[in-house]
Amino acid sequence: MTPKPPAKNPQQLLEQMLLIRAYEEAIVNGSAAGKMPGTCTSVGQEAAAVGVVNALAAEDLILTNHRSAGHLLARGADPGRLLAEVMGRRDGYCKGKSGSLHISAKELGVVLTSTIVGAELSMAPGVALAQSMLGRPGIVVCFFGDGAACEGSFHESLNLAALWNLPILYVCENNHWQAFVHRREAMSREHVADWAAGYGIPARTVDGNDVFAVLEAAQAAATQVRESGRPYLLETLTYRTRGHLEPDDQGYVDKAELATWLARDPIAAGRARLLADGLLSPAQAATMADKVASRIAVAQAFAEASPFPAADELTRDVYA
């Protein structure tokens, strides 16, 4: 399987965001019912993932982290295989050995997912180096959080990518939270994009809850990386509207701040925009929601029917 071509129209962007939300809600409910482990959801951040991934070409490569469902689904991952992976089943993308935290799917160009905060940043220059030294056309997109941006690996990565002219689109999903620490407690600046200037790397901050704005900014950024062969940093300003890891009562979250961002829900905003522009009718919106719900139901049935790996898998794939 090769990566699915990016969505061609605004309706498909909305549908992808709906799919991500429905997929993660299925896990939230499944984990509340004791059927699945908890995960790090990206609820509230769907526009950032969908906007960036749809700006990519099939040959581009993605590195991501623990909050990866949006990136994988926007890239065309099968929600059934993803759920199977989360549930530790044999038909998961990684044979059930990853769980939710490090799912990679080489066939989709989603490589080297790591849950060590910042490790995706440390590996990205190598992936980009391979692309350029082996004469492959794709650029490398590295998704990371504002928490990872406070790790040394962020700075080492940007410095090396700038020095070695590596085609990397760094995408910081600034969701205001670094597990249980608010970014204002942990960052010396308001924006991660400001740090890029120190390395001579062009950067931009975009409204991460507006899928159309993210898509436009990501297309411009990807084009610049492709043409210059040099790194670029895009910061998507968004908010993690559920907890760090399910279940999480969010007792530590400022209620007013959360309410402000919930009122800016990227899916509601995207749908309202399409309705207002006459690109979607209420009936079409309802059909879309039904379609997504039935895809998730099928996915869930697939995952639940998938067997657990046999015990002899325990020591397979350790060495090549």
Added chain:
Amino acid sequence: MPTLTIYDAVGAALTEEMRRDHNVIAFGEGIATKRHELVDEFGALRIRNTPLAEGIIAGTAVGAAAMGLRPVVDLLFAPFLCYAMDELVNSAGKLRYLSGGQFSFPLVTLAMTGAGWGVGAQHNHNVEAWFVHSPGLKVVMPSTPADAKALLKTAIRDDNPVLFFLDIGLLYQPGEVPAGEHLLPLGQAAIVRDGRDVTLVSYGKTVHHCQQAADQLAGHGIAAEVIDLRSLKPLDEATILASVRKTGRLVVVHEANRLCGIGAEIAALVAEHAFADLKAPIVRLGGPDAPAAASYPLEQASVPSAEAIAEAARRLCST
């Protein structure tokens, strides 16, 4: 046979492998400066200097390896591996497994280790056991220039991440290296001296101390068998066990701290599988649980000497 030092053997192995395979690249803190002949032959894209940032050097190697290159990185002194620990242990060692086998990580990390230069504990620390304890990694530590060349060539061709330790004390000692292509498999120990009375197992510079001890023991009518492990993971268990079954006595010797060192593993291996063949208790000789001192005599005192090895073997043979 040509005579080379281990330092030159590393250069020769790199040269031959870079000629053989265009995907082999090398980078590190000064490798392009110190091995300029490689830059001349292979160009500045395949041999690169890096910033002094071990984490990003190792992480870049991991990413490049996953996507089809075969990087060799020079991280200088073993204690600096602490900065690259995450990338080597959590990424290179684990992401093959976590991805269900989708990726392999053919990369080699070079690091100098051990006593010999009086550089003190932040440049001299034998950390090889850390990596043996980490799944997904292989660990090599040669004791001669010939083995260094042959094992490094194999390590570069291996599809797994390999930690390749160079004993500082041996780095510039010359030795004969076979001309032409010469390879050794990882995980095959060398019996460097045959004997029937006691087995001396070691790696790195203490292999040479064991050989000197064996000379001394021969004067007392004791025939010591000396085994050079060469690679610590995979470990050549069969050669160790066969030797102990023959001699009935075992002294394990290494320079690294004795506590939780490779010697503990070998002692346990023999206790589990060859206990009935033992004629005497197993003895482990290793460094103390102390950082390495810079003062030359103190540094040397932390390494098991030929005399101490011979003394331990003599005691075993008299029981």
